[in-house]
Amino acid sequence: MNLTLKIWRQKNAKEKGKMVDYKIDNISPDMSFLEMLDVLNNELIEKGDDPVAFDHDCREGICGMCSLFINGEAHGPDRAITTCQLHMRKFKDGDTIYIEPFRAKAFPVIKDLVVDRTAFDKIQHAGGFVSVNTSGNTQDANSIPIPKHDADRAFDAATCIGCGACVATCKNSSAMLFVSAKVSQFALLPQGKVEAADRVQNMVAEMDALGFGNCTNTGACEVECPKGISLENIARMNREYLKASIK
Numbered sequence: 581m582n583l584t585l586k587i588w589r590q591k592n593a594k595e596k597g598k599m600v601d602y603k604i605d606n607i608s609p610d611m612s613f614l615e616m617l618d619v620l621n622n623e624l625i626e627k628g629d630d631p632v633a634f635d636h637d638c639r640e641g642i643c644g645m646c647s648l649f650i651n652g653e654a655h656g657p658d659r660a661i662t663t664c665q666l667h668m669r670k671f672k673d674g675d676t677i678y679i680e681p682f683r684a685k686a687f688p689v690i691k692d693l694v695v696d697r698t699a700f701d702k703i704q705h706a707g708g709f710v711s712v713n714t715s716g717n718t719q720d721a722n723s724i725p726i727p728k729h730d731a732d733r734a735f736d737a738a739t740c741i742g743c744g745a746c747v748a749t750c751k752n753s754s755a756m757l758f759v760s761a762k763v764s765q766f767a768l769l770p771q772g773k774v775e776a777a778d779r780v781q782n783m784v785a786e787m788d789a790l791g792f793g794n795c796t797n798t799g800a801c802e803v804e805c806p807k808g809i810s811l812e813n814i815a816r817m818n819r820e821y822l823k824a825s826i827k
């Protein structure tokens with residue numbers, strides 16, 4: 581396939597960015613999207629140009645690092661996948677592909693297609709954990725019976741990889757889907773109940789302080805989430821928040 585790429589180039593966080601056109605030829609439909617960018621970067625390096633900066637790590641849909649907005653959609657035109665799992669067979673010979681960073685006030689651009697998602701780490705630090713007694717008297721986790729239905733829903737919430745597609749997709753740049761997944765994975769399990777009230781209040785306060793917008797129940801986040809995190813989690817987080825507020 582021969583393609584035209586329109587890619588957001590931005591030298592650093594301070595300078596203004598712009599879309600730049602690149603032609604790329606002989607791309608195999610079996611290549612992943614990131615491999616196609618690798619080919620482009622090799623060509624740029626050979627010409628002495630600055631390669632396009634983009635985030636990636638595992639390249640198998642686990643780490644949540646890859647974060648491209650492709651033709652106006654987080655992680656591109658496919659469903660329930662990350663950018664690294666997107667293949668060039670989703671495009672046609674002669675296509676023009678627009679590639680931009682995830683855009684949100686709380687995710688400032690560092691360079692080109694790389695954004696700073698430290699805000700998610702800060703929300704996790706505010707409450708996304710359980711405190712465990714490690715004195716040697718720790719109860720074996722398997723000795724606490726958990727209904728299968730609860731365990732399954734907690735596991736589903738825990739599959740959130742923190743990619744930020746929900747924020748990039750939301751017209752309000754809301755982080756509610758991410759935060760609600762992190763709250764839910766603990767709220768559904770007995771181990772998470774002890775700190776439940778502090779957790780939800782602290783994580784929501786941090787989310788608001790970092791400049792994420794509010795949820796207006798549009799549901800775009802759920803559609804674009806590569807892990808199928810359900811809006812049910814937002815409803816659960818709202819219930820947890822209400823419970824904590826009237827305690």
Ligand code: SF4
Nearest residue numbers: 740741743744746805
């Ligand atoms: S909820 Fe989905 S889209 Fe949002 S950070 Fe988690 S995995 Fe990514």
Ligand code: FES
Nearest residue numbers: 637639644646664
């Ligand atoms: S590079 Fe790890 S999820 Fe895409």
